[in-house]
Amino acid sequence: xxxxxxxxxxxxxxxxxxxxxxxxxxxxxxxxxxxxxxxxxxxxxxxxxxxxxxxxxxxxxxxxxxxxxxxxxxxxxxxxxxxxxxxxxxxxxxxxxxxxxxxxxxxxxxxxxxxxxxxxxxxxxxxxxxxxxxxxxxxxxxxxxxxxxxxxxxxxxxxxxxxxxxxxxxxxxxxxxxxxxxxxxxxxxxxxxxxxxxxxxxxxxxxxxxxxxxxxxxxxxxxxxxxxxxxxxxxxxxxxxxxxxxxxxxxxxxxxxxxxxxxxxxxxxxxxxxxxxxxxxxxxxxxxxxxxxxxxxxxxxxxxxxxxxxxxxxxxxxxxxxxxxxxxxxxx
Amino acid sequence: xxxxxxxxxxxxxxxxxxxxxxxxxxxxxxxxxxxxxxxxxxxxxxxxxxxxxxxxxxxxxxxxxxxxxxxxxxxxxxxxxxxxxxxxxxxxxxxxxxxxxxxxxxxxxxxxxxxxxxxxxxxxxxxxxxxxxxxxxxxxxxxxxxxxxxxxxxxxxxxxxxxxxxxxxxxxxxxxxxxxxxxxxxxxxxxxxxxxxxxxxxxxxxxxxxxxxxxxxxxxxxxxxxxxxxxxxxxxxxxxxxxxxxxxxxxxxxxxxxxxxxx
Numbered sequence: 001x002x003x004x005x006x007x008x009x010x011x012x013x014x015x016x017x018x019x020x021x022x023x024x025x026x027x028x029x030x031x032x033x034x035x036x037x038x039x040x041x042x043x044x045x046x047x048x049x050x051x052x053x054x055x056x057x058x059x060x061x062x063x064x065x066x067x068x069x070x071x072x073x074x075x076x077x078x079x080x081x082x083x084x085x086x087x088x089x090x091x092x093x094x095x096x097x098x099x100x101x102x103x104x105x106x107x108x109x110x111x112x113x114x115x116x117x118x119x120x121x122x123x124x125x126x127x128x129x130x131x132x133x134x135x136x137x138x139x140x141x142x143x144x145x146x147x148x149x150x151x152x153x154x155x156x157x158x159x160x161x162x163x164x165x166x167x168x169x170x171x172x173x174x175x176x177x178x179x180x181x182x183x184x185x186x187x188x189x190x191x192x193x194x195x196x197x198x199x200x201x202x203x204x205x206x207x208x209x210x211x212x213x214x215x216x217x218x219x220x221x222x223x224x225x226x227x228x229x230x231x232x233x234x235x236x237x238x239x240x241x242x243x244x245x246x247x248x249x250x251x252x253x254x255x256x257x258x259x260x261x262x263x264x265x266x267x268x269x270x271x272x273x274x275x276x277x278x279x280x281x282x283x284x285x286x287x288x289x290x291x292x293x294x295x296x297x298x299x300x301x302x303x304x305x306x307x308x309x310x311x312x313x314x315x316x317x318x319x320x321x322x323x324x325x326x327x328x329x330x331x332x
Numbered sequence: 333x334x335x336x337x338x339x340x341x342x343x344x345x346x347x348x349x350x351x352x353x354x355x356x357x358x359x360x361x362x363x364x365x366x367x368x369x370x371x372x373x374x375x376x377x378x379x380x381x382x383x384x385x386x387x388x389x390x391x392x393x394x395x396x397x398x399x400x401x402x403x404x405x406x407x408x409x410x411x412x413x414x415x416x417x418x419x420x421x422x423x424x425x426x427x428x429x430x431x432x433x434x435x436x437x438x439x440x441x442x443x444x445x446x447x448x449x450x451x452x453x454x455x456x457x458x459x460x461x462x463x464x465x466x467x468x469x470x471x472x473x474x475x476x477x478x479x480x481x482x483x484x485x486x487x488x489x490x491x492x493x494x495x496x497x498x499x500x501x502x503x504x505x506x507x508x509x510x511x512x513x514x515x516x517x518x519x520x521x522x523x524x525x526x527x528x529x530x531x532x533x534x535x536x537x538x539x540x541x542x543x544x545x546x547x548x549x550x551x552x553x554x555x556x557x558x559x560x561x562x563x564x565x566x567x568x569x570x571x572x573x574x575x576x577x578x579x580x581x582x583x584x585x586x587x588x589x590x591x592x593x594x595x
Contacts, residue, residue, distance in 0.1 A: 198448050205447030205454070206440055206461065213423050213434050220421040223383060225409035225438025225502050234444060 044189055048182045056185050058297050060253070063188035064246055065289035069273040070195040070282070071242020076271065077280035078208065079235035080215035081131070082139040085146025086270050089240040091153060091262035092119050093247025098165040098257050099158055108171035112248045119244030120237055127236040131229050146267050154259040164258030168251050184253045191249065192286075195242060199282055202238070211235055276317060278324020287325060334397060336361045336538050337382070337413075337506055342391030344374075344381055344562075351377045352388065352562045359506065364532055364539045366549040368573075369559035370582060375542045376418060378559065379508055383415050384408040396505065410438040414504035416495045418511050418542075422483040428494055429479040432465035435501025439464075468497040471535075472527060489520040496527070500535070507531060509541040513548050521545065525552050550574070558582065 048056040068090060075083045096115035100106040106114075122145075130141040153159040160166075170179045178187055202208045210231045213221040218228055251257050269292055277288025295313070299306035317325060335358040344352040352374050359365050367375050380386040382393055384405040393400040400408055409415075414435070422431050440461055446454035469479060472493040478486065483494055492512060499507055509528070513521050525548060531537050543549045549556060550570040558566040558573060560582040566573055573579055 201448050201450060202444065205444075206437065206442045206458070207444055207447055209426075209430060209433060210437055212426060212430075213437075216423045216425070217421055219385065219405075220417065220423065221434065222385075222405040223409060223415050223417075224434040224498065225406045226434070227404070227406045238444060 048185050053181060056181050058294065060181065060185045060188050062290045062293040063185070063192045064250055064253075065270070065273055065293050066192050066286045067188070067195045067246045068243060068270050069277070069285045069289040070192070070199050071239045071246065072270050073274050073280065073282070073285045074199065074202065074211075074235050074242070075239035076274050077285065078203065078211040078215070079232050080211075081135055081232060081236060083142045083236070083239065083267075084139050084264075084271065085142035085144070085149075085267055086239070086243055087262045087264070087266040088142075088146045088149040089119050089122065089243030090247040090250070090266070090270075091149050092122055092240075093244030094251040094257045094261070095153060095159055095165070095247075096244070097248040097251045098160075098168050101169050101252075102165055102167060103158065108169065108248075108252055112245065115244045115248045116241055119240040123237040123240035124233070127233050131232045131236065143264070146262075146264055150259050150262050150264075153262065160258075162259060164256060165251075166256040168255045168257070170252050170255065178252070184249075187249060188253075191245065196282060196286075203282075207231070207234060272314070276314065276325060278326035281324065281326045284324050284326025291325075334394070335359060336363075336396060337540070338394040339382070340392055340394075342378075342381060342388050342393065344377060344386055344388040350562055352381065355391070355559070355562070355564050357557060357564060357567075359538055359540055362532060362536065362538055363554050364528060364552055365541075366553040366556045367540060367542045367559060368544075368546070368549055368556060373559040374562040375559055376510060377562075379415065379510055379542065382408070382508065383413060406438065409502050409504075412503075412505040413508065414499035414502045414506070415508040416492075416499050416510055416512060418514070420488075420491045420495050422491055422494060422498070424482075424484050426483060427480050428469065428474065428483045428486065429462070429465055431483045431494055432468055432498045432501050433461050435468070435498045435503075436461040436464050439503055464503075465497075465501055468500045469494070471500065471530075472497040473523070489516055492516065492520075492524075493527070496531075500531070500537070504537055506538045506540065509539065509543075511542055511544060513543055513545045521548055524548070528552055 047059055051059070068086070071089075072083060072086050075081050075086070093112075093115045096118050097108060097111040100111035100114060101108060126141060126145050127138075130138050153164075154162050170177065172178070176183075178184060210221070210226050213224065213226055214228045214231050221231075222228055250261075273288035273292045274285050275288070276291060277286065278284030295310050296306055299309055302309055337357075337359040339355060339357040342352055342355040342357075343350070355378065357378075367378065369375050377386060381388045382400065384400065384403050384407065388401065391401070395408075395411060395413060398411060400411065400413070403411065423434065440457050442454040442457050445451075446457075466476070466479070469476075474490060474493055474497065478490070483491065486494065492515075496507075496509070496512070512528075513524055516524060528539055528541070529552070532539055541549075541553075553570055555567065556570050556573045557564060558576075558579050565578045565582055566576045568576070
């Protein structure tokens with residue numbers, strides 16, 4: 001321990017501004033940040049016991065959105081690519097698991113491997129040609145891709161048509177049958193934590209920096225020897241993997257899936273979570289996901305008015321905090 | 333031994349407007365060469381052709397024996413040609429050090445898996461990228477207390493130098509500088525001349541610069557090439573260029589005439 005504190009002396013160069021943005025002034029030391037993380041983690045761990053079964057289901061959904069928002073953040077926030085069809089990757093993951101576990105009797109873990117591979121293939125097929133073009137085209141193509149996946153799922157025999165797939169088996173993990181809502185809550189919590197760690201590590205890497213270079217100035221980045229198509233494709237594929245994993249666990253959590261879960265509206269909600277919280281800022285993106293899920297729930301008493309109130313609230317946030325709710329750091 | 337850069341019969345046109353016409357141009361190893369010419373002569377276009385940003389219709393560009401013409405900009409950089417831009421283009425909202433680290437991208441290879449697992453090879457590579465960027469910054473005279481600052485908040489003259497450091501971090505054999513002295517003070521220009529010499533002498537990098545400041549061009553270049561309306565009208569030593577009647581004619585009536593001819 002003494003050694004590690006010694007190495008973080010004045011010699012080590014802190015290259016990356018903290019992801020804490022403007023809160024960096026309050027959480028200005030690593031200790032304070034560690035305390036903040038521990039407190040949040042403790043609250044999340046006791047939440048199912050403290051808030052009851054209904055809240056557990058809602059929070060599980062919020063965690064799912066957080067995972068997807070983290071994945072979409074890599075595409076939109078880091079690499080600056082507008083993806084309007086992110087629900088398609090979510091669908092690829094969910095349907096791969098749904099079909100393979102029910103029709104073919106595979107285990108969940110075999111199926112999720114195929115789901116991830118399918119998402120990578122879809123990412124290459126969609127991203128490969130379009131990422132060469134200007135980003136506006138990517139928005140149009142991803143919008144189309146999202147609709148194609150949904151309409152295909154609705155009309156194919158193997159995806160169960162409009163009624164979807166039911167009776168998806170819940171998975172076993174080393175003798176633990178993941179079955180109750182509380183089990184799934186903790187699974188999604190673990191996935192979200194892994195999602196955060198992966199995002200942080202990617203952001204602080206050669207690839208993560210390349211995304212920022214390309215986002216800020218494509219020509220200058222290329223003049224520095226960066227293959228922008230390859231770098232963007234990497235972001236798009238990593239985003240696709242997040243989406244597929246989210247979708248796979250979504251399928252086994254609800255044990256039934258149908259095309260409605262993968263609509264354009266769903267893609268918009270994911271994108272809203274990213275933009276609302278603050279693109280490129282991990283805590284902001286998670287906050288955004290929680291607002292998108294919990295907002296309408298907290299306003300449930302208002303009945304059908306709640307979406308109106310929610311929409312007005314969102315407009316106000318966009319007006320007064322155009323770069324997201326999470327405070328801007330001094331440098332980012 | 334062939335020339336480091338060898339351009340022949342290079343022609344570029346946009347929608348029927350001819351920008352470069354049959355340009356012949358060569359740079360010897362270890363040379364400092366300047367490209368001058370009136371505004372709109374096609375100097376930056378020639379830069380953009382060499383670095384792969386423009387696709388010329390005809391001609392060939394050989395670099396160290398390899399053909400560059402069909403390569404993309406990032407491949408040209410990987411092959412060993414680096415550039416700066418006429419108007420400084422540092423990456424916004426990123427530190428000085430991070431800006432220069434971008435140059436090492438094409439000399440390193442860690443991908444997503446390495447980054448996520450923080451493998452030893454990846455950590456060593458990160459260290460190497462950081463070291464190289466630091467060395468390049470010190471070389472151009474940016475001290476380490478400025479490395480963590482947002483690059484675009486530096487004084488203009490320092491931003492220019494960071495841009496040169498960033499280009500050097502790609503480990504080039506040929507460095508293209510597009511008007512490196514524009515906007516610099518007299519003192520900074522003197523330092524720039526010194527820096528360009530050191531880049532060639534200490535790093536063995538050949539330099540091609542586009543520049544309007546004639547006294548700077550004449551003092552530093554071993555050879556000068558003059559481009560006018562997309563045609564290479566004269567090439568030679570600074571002294572030969574100043575006496576060349578075609579050059580005098582090309583500059584006649586232009587704002588730079590006095591500067592070029594008075595010398």
